[in-house]
Amino acid sequence: MSEKLAEVSLKYVNTVYSTDSEGRVVKQINWESDGDLDIYGEGYGTLTIIENMSEANATSGPCSWTGEAFLPDGTRGLGISKGTWEKTGEHIWSVNWEGEDSVVGKMRFEGVIELSTKILSGSVFSRD
Numbered sequence: 001m002s003e004k005l006a007e008v009s010l011k012y013v014n015t016v017y018s019t020d021s022e023g024r025v026v027k028q029i030n031w032e033s034d035g036d037l038d039i040y041g042e043g044y045g046t047l048t049i050i051e052n053m054s055e056a057n058a059t060s061g062p063c064s065w066t067g068e069a070f071l072p073d074g075t076r077g078l079g080i081s082k083g084t085w086e087k088t089g090e091h092i093w094s095v096n097w098e099g100e101d102s103v104v105g106k107m108r109f110e111g112v113i114e115l116s117t118k119i120l121s122g123s124v125f126s127r128d
Contacts, residue, residue: 002128003126004123004125005038005039005104005107005123005126006039007122007124008033008037008038008040008043008109008111008120008121008123009033009037009119009120009121010031010033010034010120011031011032011033011034011118011119011120012029012030012031012118012119012120013032015028015029016028016030020050023053024050024051024052025050025053026048026050027049027050028047028048029046029047029048030045031045031046031047032045037069039103039104039124040069040077040103041071041072042070043067043068043069043070044068044069045066046065046067047063047065047120048063048064048066049063049085059086059087060085060087062082062084062085063083063084063095063097064081065080065081065083065097065109067079076102077101077102077103078101078102079100079101079102079103081097081098081099081100081101081107081109082097082099083095083097083098083099083109084096085113088112091114092112092114093112093113094110094111095109095110095111095112095113095120095122096108096109096111097109104124104126105126106126106128107124107125107127108124108127109122109123109124109125110122110123110125111123
């Protein structure tokens, strides 16, 4: 059974593009909170997506998340997760990942990215 732990809303910062040793495009999409997040305080993270040039119009694929939080009590939290993204509308994508962070332990995230608002929003859940 999982419990909803937090609502999260992050604003887009920038994207860093590179290629890996296999010639794939690596997108590192950076996000930041606009103030404190539930349980996490101020937060920052990078959503990484790796795609083949021949599949530029793919509608889904794998992704990963790496993040850092600065909690109100002066401590920090770190988190890493792996998951998937899926196109659900015109410039709208759902993102889901599971992993672990040093604030809540094992967790999963379910969210949405909307290009029109440049916002990543979603919910963090506990995970067994």
